[in-house]
Amino acid sequence: xxxxxxxxxxxxxxxLQPPATNVIAAVGEDWIRIGxxxxxxxxxxxxxxxxxxxxxxxxxxxxxxxxxxxxxHRPELVLLGTGAKQRxxxxxxxxxxxxxxxxxxxxxxxxxCRTFNILVAEDRRVIAAIVLQ
Numbered sequence: 001x002x003x004x005x006x007x008x009x010x011x012x013x014x015x016l017q018p019p020a021t022n023v024i025a026a027v028g029e030d031w032i033r034i035g036x037x038x039x040x041x042x043x044x045x046x047x048x049x050x051x052x053x054x055x056x057x058x059x060x061x062x063x064x065x066x067x068x069x070x071x072x073h074r075p076e077l078v079l080l081g082t083g084a085k086q087r088x089x090x091x092x093x094x095x096x097x098x099x100x101x102x103x104x105x106x107x108x109x110x111x112x113c114r115t116f117n118i119l120v121a122e123d124r125r126v127i128a129a130i131v132l133q
Contacts, residue, residue: 081112
């Protein structure tokens with residue numbers, strides 16, 4: 001303490017703020033929670049948007065258009081959550097993404113959600129395309 005200075009205490013206050021990006025909080029067999037909202041349908045999750053209703057007929061009925069629509073979000077990487085187990089879409093379905101030089105990783109939905117949260121925290125432009133049904 002300096003001579004003649006008042007005895008003052010310096011206090012730093014912390015305030016909990018909600019994340020500025022989407023964070024997948026929990027995943028169940030047929031549901032996903034993003035923040036406080038719960039979804040029970042296939043969806044697209046980006047760092048700043050949630051788009052329910054993606055690929056409404058499920059994994060077996062995926063089309064090229066289901067993947068082409070992902071380009072509107074300008075991803076550098078797409079994480080395809082394929083349900084309870086890892087499955088791979090036919091390479092032709094991914095033609096639009098590979099043509100735009102967008103990477104695609106297929107993994108079970110739980111792994112896709114964990115990976116999404118990690119990459120979003122690193123400020124990556126990632127999309128999770130999640131198949132729940």
